[in-house]
Structures are given as C-alpha cells and as structure tokens.
Amino acid sequence: RKEVEQDPGPFNVPEGATVAFNCTYSNSASQSFFWYRQDCRKEPKLLMSVYSSGNEDGRFTAQLNRASQYISLLIRDSKLSDSATYLCVVNRGSTLGRLYFGRGTQLTVWP
Amino acid sequence: DGGITQSPKYLFRKEGQNVTLSCEQNLNHDAMYWYRQDPGQGLRLIYYSQIVNDFQKGDIAEGYSVSREKKESFPLTVTSAQKNPTAFYLCATEGAGARETQYFGPGTRLLVL
Numbered sequence: 001r002k003e004v005e006q007d008p009g010p011f012n013v014p015e016g017a018t019v020a021f022n023c024t025y026s027n028s029a030s031q032s033f034f035w036y037r038q039d040c041r042k043e044p045k046l047l048m049s050v051y052s053s054g055n056e057d058g059r060f061t062a063q064l065n066r067a068s069q070y071i072s073l074l075i076r077d078s079k080l081s082d083s084a085t086y087l088c089v090v091n092r093g094s095t096l097g098r099l100y101f102g103r104g105t106q107l108t109v110w111p
Numbered sequence: 112d113g114g115i116t117q118s119p120k121y122l123f124r125k126e127g128q129n130v131t132l133s134c135e136q137n138l139n140h141d142a143m144y145w146y147r148q149d150p151g152q153g154l155r156l157i158y159y160s161q162i163v164n165d166f167q168k169g170d171i172a173e174g175y176s177v178s179r180e181k182k183e184s185f186p187l188t189v190t191s192a193q194k195n196p197t198a199f200y201l202c203a204t205e206g207a208g209a210r211e212t213q214y215f216g217p218g219t220r221l222l223v224l
Contacts, residue, residue: 004153034212043201043215044154087153091212098169099213101146101153 001026006088006102013109017078021105023071023088032091033064035073037084038104044087047073078109114138115216117202122221124189124196132187132219134202142205143185144213147171147198154201160185189221197223 006023013019025033033050048055050062050071061074071088088102118133134143142161146154156169160179174193179185189196199220203213 032212041199043218045215046212049212089212098144098156098159099154103151103153 002102003027003100004088004090004102007105008103009105009107011105011107013078013107015078015080015109015111017109018074018076019078019107020075021073021086021088021107023073023102025069025071025088025090025100027090027092028066028069030069030090030092033062033071034089034091034099035060035062035071036087036089036101038087039084044101047086075107078107080109080111083107083109115202115204115214117200117216117219119219120217122219123224124221125224127191129188129190130221132189132200132202132221134185134187134216135183136185136204136216137183138204138206138214139182140204140206140214141182143179144203144205145169145175145177145185145187146201146203148201148218149198157187157200196221 004025035047036044037047038044048057050064054063059076063072085104085106087104090100115136124130144159145157148154155171157175158177160166166177166179176188199218201218202216205213
C-alpha cells in the first residue's frame with residue numbers, strides 16, 4: 001500500500017466552481033500534513049499546511065481526519081490561475097523527517 | 112536573494128557518462144534532499160543529508176551518489192549505473208522544527224542522448 005494516495009483526477013471545472021480533493025495516508029503515526037501545488041514543468045510549492053482543527057487560507061480550506069487517515073482540500077470560487085497539480089504530502093513528524101508525496105491531482109479551470 | 116538554486120536547468124547525458132547536478136542554498140537549512148519525478152509519478156527520494164559530511168540513501172539510491180562537504184551544497188551525481196536516468200530532478204531543503212516543511216529548487220531536467 002502506498003504511503004499517500006490521492007484522487008486520480010483529472011478535474012476539469014468552470015471558473016467559479018467549488019472543487020474538492022481527497023487524500024488518504026497509511027501511517028497512523030504521521031504528524032504533519034501539507035498540500036503543495038505544482039505548475040506544469042515547475043517545482044512543487046507549499047500551498048498550505050493542514051492542521052488538526054482544519055484551516056482556511058482565503059479560498060482554500062484544508063481538513064484532516066486522523067481517525068480515517070484522510071486529508072482534504074477544498075477550493076472555492078475557482079480561478080483560471082488555480083489550474084495546476086495538487087500534491088498531498090505527509091511528513092513522518094520526526095525532526096528533519098521525510099516527506100511522502102502523493103502522485104497529485106490535476107486541476108484545470110476553464111473560462 | 113535567498114533561496115535554492117539548481118543547475119543546469121537542462122542536462123543531456125550520453126551513454127556511459129556520469130553527470131553531476133548542482134544544488135546550492137543560502138537558507139541556512141541543515142537538511143537537504145534529492146528527489147526524482149517521472150511523468151505521472153509522485154516524487155521519489157534518492158538521497159538526503161541532515162548534516163554536513165553525512166547523508167543517507169532514500170528509496171531509489173541505486174545508480175546515484177552524493178556528497179555534503181558544505182552546508183550550502185548538496186550535489187548529485189547520476190552514474191552510468193543508473194540505466195533510466197531521464198527524469199525531473201528536484202532538490203529541497205528543510206529547516207529545523209517538527210512542523211517545518213520542505214522548499215524546492217527549480218529542478219533539473221535530465222535527458223539521455
């Protein structure tokens with residue numbers, strides 16, 4: 001079983017739509033969780049960390065369910081500029097630990 | 112200008128040739144990582160280093176070598192033993208702290224001639 005599994009996608013949505021991505025992780029000891037965004041042929045960039053109580057950053061909302069080992073990312077009012085691949089990332093939690101990356105979910109927002 | 116630099120942006124390798132990818136950082140981060148990304152695949156860890164003069168194999172270290180002689184630098188050599196080197200190579204750094212995340216350089220695309 002892979003450490004991190006994501007919705008395969010791709011997701012194609014119109015501008016203004018709300019879209020949700022899901023991710024599951026296999027290690028119950030994992031302590032830190034992130035969503036990264038990767039544009040075509042570019043490096044991944046941190047979008048947001050995911051906290052136990054859930055957190056929001058503008059149009060983006062991240063949720064964590066430790067019992068189900070499930071992470072989600074909700075994007076409201078999608079913009080053309082949101083088109084990218086979204087990577088679910090899990091850290092083992094040890095100091096200077098290792099990240100495990102999902103394969104990513106591709107999002108295309110069309111006008 | 113702070114950050115992580117990788118060079119070259121594109122690299123061509125001939126059969127039987129060793130090539131070295133550069134990664135430099137001025138973020139004063141202790142840990143550095145090398146990942147490989149293939150189309151449609153997640154990032155896979157090649158090597159990582161948590162301190163100068165020390166490094167550890169990741170999940171796919173065969174055919175690769177690294178050194179960490181300076182905190183700022185973590186070069187990756189793709190040896191002739193790596194039979195399928197064509198990929199996007201990403202270097203990342205991580206500072207201290209349990210919730211610290213990793214930051215990536217712009218990457219090097221390696222192609223085999």
